[in-house]
Amino acid sequence: MTVMIPSPSRTAxxxxxxxxxxxxxITRRDLVHWARQPVQVVVGLLFPIMVVLMFGYLFGGGMSVPGGGxxxxxxxxxxxxxxMLFGIEGTYTAVATDVSRGVTDRFRSMPMAGSAVVVGRSTADMLNAVLGLAVMVVCGLLVGWRWHGTVxxxxxxxxxxxLLRFAVLWVGIHLxxxxRNPEAVVAMQILVWPVLFLSNALVSPETMPGWLGFLAEANPLSATxxxxxxxxxxxxxxGDSWLRQHAVAMxxxxxxxLIGIFLPLSVRRYRRLDR
Known part of the structure; x- marks a missing residue:
């Protein structure tokens, strides 16, 4: 006769x-994977530097800054x-790969916290994002960028x-x-580029058709x-639009x-993968 021993109740x-x-x-598991495959990490760090050099030195001479500067x-x-959006598709693909190969099922069969896998994966991604941002700051300082406000x-x-990276991360984890299929997730990578360029990062929304300019200005990336x-x-x-005047709030x-919507959805979806 099998006796089922109930798990002890836990406080919050x-x-x-x-x-x-x-x-x-789970975070350490992902960090070990990156340590054993450093090429992917290095390429992810070098790609935005290449973009900075391309825009800063190849195209920069033909660019005019509004109001000078x-x-x-x-x-x-x-x-x-x-x-903050570069390389994030790697996290999406890793999550889908674990699901398709049954790795996630093995995790779910263990006495683990229900949200540990997605929380661990997101933590590893955020550590990678901090490293990438630090490299970009050094790159910016080397090409002449400075901040002029307070520390x-x-x-x-x-x-x-x-914060933007953390939010977009949970959108991708849920999707x-x-x-579940890594090949299907690859298609999501294509959607990252319209989000990047349909923004005010490189071009003023005022140069776009009215409806397209509104979408660019309302883009969360533009607010950041x-x-x-x-x-x-x-x-x-x-500019004097409401969105521009309240950029920090947006x-x-x-x-x-996005976090309030997709973080709970991701945890709930993880717990219901077998349904």
């Missing part, structure tokens, strides 16, 4: 510690924000950039858990770019909204 603080401990185990100081906040304002700008240019004291497009509001 015990469940939180359990989730953090299990999530960190150094083009590379105008460019870098947009590149910082775009870097607190600069730190707030970097915080908004990482990866829904699609405008907010960081403001916090760093770098030149921007200007740079907080958009990611918080």
């Amino acid at each position: 603080s015990q469940r939180l510690r359990w989730t953090i401990a299990d999530g960190w185990t 150094d083009y590379r100081e105008f460019l870098m906040p947009g590149m910082f924000a775009m870097t 607190g304002a600069a730190l707030a700008g970097f915080g908004l950039l990482l 990866a858990l829904v699609l 770019v405008s907010a960081t240019r403001e916090l760093f004291g770098n030149p921007g497009w200007g 740079a907080v509001g958009w990611p918080v909204l």
Whole structure:
């Protein structure tokens, strides 16, 4: 006769510690994978540097900054924000690959916290994002970018950039858990580029057709770019629209909204993968 022993009940603080401990185990698993395959990480770090050099030195001579100012100081906040979306498809593909190969099922059969896998994966991605942002800041300083506000304002700008990454990350994790197929997730990579370029990172929305310019201005990426240019004291497009006048609020509001929607959906979807 098999006797089923019920798991002991846990308090809220015990469940939180359990989730953090299990999530960190998954994070270390992903970090070990990256350490054994460093080429992928190195290429991910070098690609945005190449884009900076291309726009800063090949195209920069033909660019005019609204109201005057150094083009590379105008460019870098947009590149910082775009870097938050570069390489994120690797996380989506890894999540879908684990699902398709049954790795996630094995995790779910273990006595682990229900959200540990997605939390661990997101933590590893955010560590990678911090590293990528640090490399980009060094690159920006080398090409002549500077911030002109206070240290607190600069730190707030970097915080908004990482907040954007965290929000987009949960959107992708949810879609990866829904699609499950790595080949299908690859199609999501194509959607990253319209989001990048349909923004104010490189081109003013005023140069676009009216409806397209509105979409570009309402893009969460545009809000983060405008907010960081403001916090760093770098030149921007200007304008008197409500979205531009409240860029910092929108740079907080958009990611918080996306996290509030897709983080719970991702955890719920993970727990219901067998249905």
